Amino acid sequence: MIEKKQLRGKQIKALNQNKDKTAEEAKQLLAKLLKTPEWQQAKTIATTVSGPFEVPTKPIIEAAQNAGKKVYLPKTMPHRQMAFLLFTDYEDLVKSDFSIPEPVYNEDNLNQKPDLVIVPGLAFAKDSNYRVGFGGGYYDRFLAQYKGKTVALVPSTMEFTSVDWEVKDHDIRIDKLITLD
Numbered sequence: 001m002i003e004k005k006q007l008r009g010k011q012i013k014a015l016n017q018n019k020d021k022t023a024e025e026a027k028q029l030l031a032k033l034l035k036t037p038e039w040q041q042a043k044t045i046a047t048t049v050s051g052p053f054e055v056p057t058k059p060i061i062e063a064a065q066n067a068g069k070k071v072y073l074p075k076t077m078p079h080r081q082m083a084f085l086l087f088t089d090y091e092d093l094v095k096s097d098f099s100i101p102e103p104v105y106n107e108d109n110l111n112q113k114p115d116l117v118i119v120p121g122l123a124f125a126k127d128s129n130y131r132v133g134f135g136g137g138y139y140d141r142f143l144a145q146y147k148g149k150t151v152a153l154v155p156s157t158m159e160f161t162s163v164d165w166e167v168k169d170h171d172i173r174i175d176k177l178i179t180l181d
Helices: 004-017 019-035 037-041 058-066 138-145
Strands: 044-046 070-077 081-086 116-118 123-125 149-153 176-178
Touching: 004 019, 019 037, 019 058, 019 149, 019 176, 037 149, 058 070, 070 138, 081 138
Parallel strands: 044 070, 044 116, 116 149, 149 176
Antiparallel strands: 070 081
């Protein structure tokens, strides 16, 4: 068993070293996502603005918009909560305390029940669909209340055969992991 904090550090280093590979693999993962019933049936999609070593989300956002879907991005809120707000344009985003671009809060643009949430993370276990995120607990808190569908795009650097980290009661499984195989 590895501590999550230790795993996060190891994964961030590995992902930084493999960011070109991740970006290349992301094209295959996106193609697989677009064929899933979860994607095809969704009218509203929640995703993030990706960081430099994550699966790029700009192509996901563009694919959703081209398919007539509404895209929602998370805004961090007090008490480690998240609000999903309608994405309008990259220029309308502001940097969060974590230096992540996010929408400005506007209650009129809020959607806490998107049809599909594409969940980010650093490590995903294929045998159980558990993940290790960035450590804030924002997604687990949100997903504990969320009743819709969840998927994660899992490049090879993030893929683990099984959980080798401690799974806590508050950790939430992802419905579907989209992997290269």
